[in-house]
Amino acid sequence: MVNLSLENKTVKIDKGELVGYTVAGHQYIHQKGSPGWRSADTEMFPIIGPTADAGFKVQTIKGAAIQDQHGLLREMEYKLTESNTTKAVFVKKYTANTEIKNSKYPAKSTAEILAWPYSFEFVKTFQLSKEGITVSFSISGEKGMPFMLGYHPAFNLVTETPVVVANDKEISLKEVLAVGSRALHVKNCNKIVLKDKNELQITTEGFGDFMLWTEVNTMICIEPITFYPYAVAQENLHNGFTILGTTPEVFKVHISVL
16 A cells, blocks of 8 residues: 655555545545445546447457456556555556456456557556645557557545536536436536535646546546547447557646535
8 A cells, every 4th residue: 555645635555556645644545345436446448338239349450449437457466566655656557468367257248358450568656735626647659659548547426415516507416326327427617516424626737528427416426538438330340449649748737625
């Protein structure tokens, strides 16, 4: 466990997963083991969305890649490369075509092995400051590699009527619940405010959209994404790819209490 602290803020990170963000004694992160979701945060990479209807295949220039829902990155382990009282850096490295065991097989998937035809390095950095916590992602690898990126943090809810404010519009928890597993799409948005016991602001750099998802009234996932996967049929998921250039692509998520 890595612990960060500054003034009245504390952060807990377990093997690269943000499992706690406390400000003035209030816990803002959904706690693992609580109803709603088994995790506290994760990444969706190199794809976002389900793939079962497409036979777990995603098109790339190098041929079809076998990917389960939200990609293979989550099946890999982070390596801690740097840490101090306010910063922690975690890295995952992947070599093209390396076979990764799918943890969903066989209970929830028929795809036993996942693979990606490109090598990449994925760096996740936590930086605690007076303003709040910034989670940044740096993606480097082969020029021309297609990818999508989504960040999937879950936030704790303690009131009966929390509200999400996006693009000057209020979205109720009831509206998010009604959409179900597809997740509610918030287009062209780089700032969301979650109004619960307190107000939590999530701003992003590089993503463009959000998805909102939950199946319970005690947590909500506010997910920055580069592409909303349900905009296309699963066999056309490749239409949502971003293409990596010669320099790393950097994405940031700033979380602060208002």
